[in-house]
Amino acid sequence: MATALLGYGDRDNIEYSCGGSLISPSFVLTAAHCARLAALPVRWALLGATNRTSEKPKVNDTHQLIEIAAVIVHPEYVASLKYHDIALLRLSRPAVVNQDDVRPACLHTDVDEDVTGSEAVATGWGATDFGGEGSETLIKVNLTVRDLAHCKANLELNPKQLPRGLIGSQLCAGGGSHGRDTCQGDSGGPLQIRADPRHTTTCIYRIVGVVSFGPPCGLGKPAIYTRVSAYVQWIESIVWPTREDGCFKATSLRGDGISVPYSGPGTVARGMCRIYHIDFCPNYSPHIQQAKPDLTRDTSCHHFKPSPARDMRKRHTTVTMQYGSSTYNIQLTCAGALVSPNAVLTAGRCSSLGCLPLTKVVVGFPSDCTGEWIMDVESVHVHPNYKAGQGYDDLAVVILRQSIDLRDFLPLCLNTPALGLVAPGTQALASGWNIQRSWEDAHFDLPLTNLTISKPGDCADALLRHDVIRAALPRGLLPSQLCAGGLCSNDSYSGDPGVPLTVRDYTLVTPFDEQHHVDRVLGVASSLSYCTARTQSGNSLPDLFTNVLNFLPWIESVVWPNQA
Numbered sequence: 001m002a003t004a005l006l007g008y009g010d011r012d013n014i015e016y017s018c019g020g021s022l023i024s025p026s027f028v029l030t031a032a033h034c035a036r037l038a039a040l041p042v043r044w045a046l047l048g049a050t051n052r053t054s055e056k057p058k059v060n061d062t063h064q065l066i067e068i069a070a071v072i073v074h075p076e077y078v079a080s081l082k083y084h085d086i087a088l089l090r091l092s093r094p095a096v097v098n099q100d101d102v103r104p105a106c107l108h109t110d111v112d113e114d115v116t117g118s119e120a121v122a123t124g125w126g127a128t129d130f131g132g133e134g135s136e137t138l139i140k141v142n143l144t145v146r147d148l149a150h151c152k153a154n155l156e157l158n159p160k161q162l163p164r165g166l167i168g169s170q171l172c173a174g175g176g177s178h179g180r181d182t183c184q185g186d187s188g189g190p191l192q193i194r195a196d197p198r199h200t201t202t203c204i205y206r207i208v209g210v211v212s213f214g215p216p217c218g219l220g221k222p223a224i225y226t227r228v229s230a231y232v233q234w235i236e237s238i239v240w241p242t243r244e245d246g247c248f249k250a251t252s253l254r255g256d257g258i259s260v261p262y263s264g265p266g267t268v269a270r271g272m273c274r275i276y277h278i279d280f281c282p283n284y285s286p287h288i289q290q291a292k293p294d295l296t297r298d299t300s301c302h303h304f305k306p307s308p309a310r311d312m313r314k315r316h317t318t319v320t321m322q323y324g325s326s327t328y329n330i331q332l333t334c335a336g337a338l339v340s341p342n343a344v345l346t347a348g349r350c351s352s353l354g355c356l357p358l359t360k361v362v363v364g365f366p367s368d369c370t371g372e373w374i375m376d377v378e379s380v381h382v383h384p385n386y387k388a389g390q391g392y393d394d395l396a397v398v399i400l401r402q403s404i405d406l407r408d409f410l411p412l413c414l415n416t417p418a419l420g421l422v423a424p425g426t427q428a429l430a431s432g433w434n435i436q437r438s439w440e441d442a443h444f445d446l447p448l449t450n451l452t453i454s455k456p457g458d459c460a461d462a463l464l465r466h467d468v469i470r471a472a473l474p475r476g477l478l479p480s481q482l483c484a485g486g487l488c489s490n491d492s493y494s495g496d497p498g499v500p501l502t503v504r505d506y507t508l509v510t511p512f513d514e515q516h517h518v519d520r521v522l523g524v525a526s527s528l529s530y531c532t533a534r535t536q537s538g539n540s541l542p543d544l545f546t547n548v549l550n551f552l553p554w555i556e557s558v559v560w561p562n563q564a
Helices: 148-154 228-239 267-280 456-463 467-472 548-559
Strands: 003-008 015-024 027-030 040-047 064-073 087-091 119-124 139-146 170-174 190-194 205-213 222-227 247-251 257-261 318-323 331-340 343-346 356-364 372-382 396-400 427-431 434-437 442-445 448-452 481-484 500-509 515-525 543-547
Touching (some): 015 040, 015 228, 027 205, 027 228, 040 087, 087 228, 119 170, 139 190, 170 205, 205 228, 331 356, 427 515, 481 515, 543 548
Antiparallel strands (some): 027 087, 139 170, 170 222, 247 257, 331 343, 427 448, 427 500, 500 515, 515 543
């Protein structure tokens, strides 16, 4: 249980009001307006309790009453306004966390995810009716998250307190015919959704909102919550400050040291959420397949149906990269193209993930045991001219410790001068596993997106208008780059770095009278993939690929060193 009850005053005369959420052993998340109760600053956090009298020790009590060492209110919060109503409380000592009574909650980190319509749970010790006393026991209520327009239409908003009206850093929830809502005394408490609804074994919730304000309770009207995802970067900077190497060093419940890489806002919070899942949910196991001991097929995956041994079935030869070696920090991201039995071509950025090394390559469908191998990485070779943050020479070759059996998978072919230049207007295919990734889990789809090769001039005009991309391409668009797409115009596809851009060359007929299409790799998706960027007309930007044709000598020297 992550919900905290906040106390004000001396130890012998604590007045409880407001709630909060334990988000790490040392920090509680609450509302900024809960920093003080009249003239009294918030001073205590009661954890592991289900009633207000739990501060009085009883047999087998698991409550923890911890003094607050510091109150960090969001720097933009103004008491007379209703914006940025969020604060962090640093505890004087870390809470003792366990599976049963006191465990942290996860944070909702995706500011672009629309949670409207989600069923959420609010917990607290607030009153059960308007004007009543606070509840003696911890109460939870199921609420529906609604869009801000619903709150605007159903609430009388004070323009002096909300001069900009309701804004994107706020959430609307509750109301409706059932009349359920939060009430006075619930301020600062969490509005939560299940951290991973696909897992029935998850025991962790994700905080999407912090109770901020609302009308008198019991009237069937919604209330306003501070949207947590809008403040993740600020929260991370205080709760999990990163080290110079871009890593946060965490410790599991078992005392294991864990490196969580920081690769942008939300990544450390998601990394900690994964740790919480593994530590506190005894039946939880993330959907990441472990490496097979050899290349023998797992016949149980075929449900004991007869299958010809080593038949050459149609295989999708885009691969997925696996980083890290611990169950706590393994992440699947980036893509690549199998170009020889023991070599994968990918983007330069994919050579590592922050402080996590590239450890394995997943060939085939990453979360389906029918036709999937997980191969150890022997070495990673980044193009010598590649510079992180720039879009040039954005290639890497990954050498596998073992070779893929060609009776299971066929590598993709490389584009060569003999096959001709890539002409604008060419129809190509961007094929990659759409990794719906989080640190708690990873899920995969198989989108095959048809893209048209763009004219270099048109591509340059579109891309170089974008400040971030222009900074990453100081020499403009070069012949060593291709433009197509963009990938992000397809809602089901994220345009991960390393995704191969291919065209179909010919078809092989196997001894089993099956057809296998042989594709040629034209390019590899660059690290410059900005799915949120748009042209002036509102369309997705074209996506940038490294042109394989311009790097053949280097690729051959790494993949086939004795033949180049």
